[in-house]
Amino acid sequence: MQRGCVFALCISSAALAADPPHAGRARNGSEFQSADVRALQSDDFANPMALWVERGEASWSRAYNGRSCAGCHGDARKSMKGVAARYPRYDAGAGEVIDLSRRINGCVVGGLGARKLEAESDELLGLEAYIALQSRGMPVNVAIDGPAHATWEAGRELYFTRIGQLNLACTNCHDASWGKTLLAETISQGQPTGWPAYRLEWQRPGSLQRRLRACFNGVRAAMPAYGSHDLVALELYLAWRARGLPMEAPAVRR
Amino acid sequence: MLLGRIQVPPSVKRAAVFEVRVIVQHPMETGFRRDYEGRIIPLHIVQHLACTYGGREVFRVELGSGIAANPYFVFPVVASESGEMVVEWSDDRGESGSISAMVNVA
Numbered sequence: 278m279q280r281g282c283v284f285a286l287c288i289s290s291a292a293l294a295a296d297p298p299h300a301g302r303a304r305n306g307s308e309f310q311s312a313d314v315r316a317l318q319s320d321d322f323a324n325p326m327a328l329w330v331e332r333g334e335a336s337w338s339r340a341y342n343g344r345s346c347a348g349c350h351g352d353a354r355k356s357m358k359g360v361a362a363r364y365p366r367y368d369a370g371a372g373e374v375i376d377l378s379r380r381i382n383g384c385v386v387g388g389l390g391a392r393k394l395e396a397e398s399d400e401l402l403g404l405e406a407y408i409a410l411q412s413r414g415m416p417v418n419v420a421i422d423g424p425a426h427a428t429w430e431a432g433r434e435l436y437f438t439r440i441g442q443l444n445l446a447c448t449n450c451h452d453a454s455w456g457k458t459l460l461a462e463t464i465s466q467g468q469p470t471g472w473p474a475y476r477l478e479w480q481r482p483g484s485l486q487r488r489l490r491a492c493f494n495g496v497r498a499a500m501p502a503y504g505s506h507d508l509v510a511l512e513l514y515l516a517w518r519a520r521g522l523p524m525e526a527p528a529v530r531r
Numbered sequence: 532m533l534l535g536r537i538q539v540p541p542s543v544k545r546a547a548v549f550e551v552r553v554i555v556q557h558p559m560e561t562g563f564r565r566d567y568e569g570r571i572i573p574l575h576i577v578q579h580l581a582c583t584y585g586g587r588e589v590f591r592v593e594l595g596s597g598i599a600a601n602p603y604f605v606f607p608v609v610a611s612e613s614g615e616m617v618v619e620w621s622d623d624r625g626e627s628g629s630i631s632a633m634v635n636v637a
Binding site for chain 2: 322323325327328330331332480
């Protein structure tokens with residue numbers, strides 16, 4: 278029996294080594310966008326995310342109860358360099374893996390004594406976009422060892438589990454069928470490097486969690502709540518799957 | 532106060548044509564959409580936007596519900612003299628915004 282277990286473990290680690298099962302190289306989300314959308318993303322003025330980045334930059338130094346983000350963290354262009362590329366990550370204070378938006382809210386509530394910023398609010402997306410911008414071009418590099426490993430495994434399991442009325446897993450589209458079209462869309466590899474992004478369909482920016490919820494809705498599954506363990510675990514798995522890819526947040530998507 | 536951004540070249544030659552770029556943050560809600568409960572989402576759009584250069588109006592636009600969110604404008608201006616480029620806009624709820632940039636004519 279014990280030998281059987283060891284054998285099963287070997288198989289599962291062999292499967293791990295094969296993740297992600299891309300035929301070719303990993304590709305950032307922008308490679309699946311039209312030339313117009315890519316041009317909009319790379320134009321630092323016309324990219325609508327610049328409005329939210331500016332908002333985030335203002336929030337960064339705005340004093341609240343005599344404190345501000347800049348008061349502790351100084352110049353974000355230095356202190357936040359590479360930070361977004363390392364999230365989601367295990368947070369000892371929270372005792373679990375958290376994403377960047379929860380980390381920001383940890384500071385907003387615990388550090389500034391302000392009220393928690395709502396998911397998908399302009400304030401939160403602004404700060405997240407401003408922080409993510411400081412990692413632009415840097416390789417995604419999340420830790421999945423130690424206390425983060427169980428969350429990574431949960432995310433991986435969800436990624437390969439068929440869900441919803443359409444009975445599809447993430448992998449059925451984003452590994453097996455990327456590059457093909459789904460109605461008018463080109464299916465991407467589901468690399469999370471561009472978020473928060475401005476999505477033309479939404480006519481505003483949104484977080485990776487909002488985008489993931491849209492996929493749950495697309496396969497007609499129940500959407501997990503913002504900040505839920507499922508979404509954070511999936512974010513961690515996707516980030517690990519995108520390891521080494523350059524960050525391109527804040528991006529523009531269709 | 533509504534948020535916007537403006538971009539002009541750092542300096543331009545006299546009589547040269549240069550580009551002014553403006554982007555305004557606004558939901559531009561059309562008034563035709565419904566929310567998940569089936570209620571109409573009320574119209575909410577920027578109606579007027581105008582730009583003056585050294586006090587003279589050089590660009591004006593009346594916006595309707597067919598304009599996308601966070602409207603973006605690019606227009607050419609002839610460099611006559613150094614002066615401030617001021618863009619002002621207002622929406623249908625009485626909110627307004629303005630932004631300016633200095634044009635240096637060499």
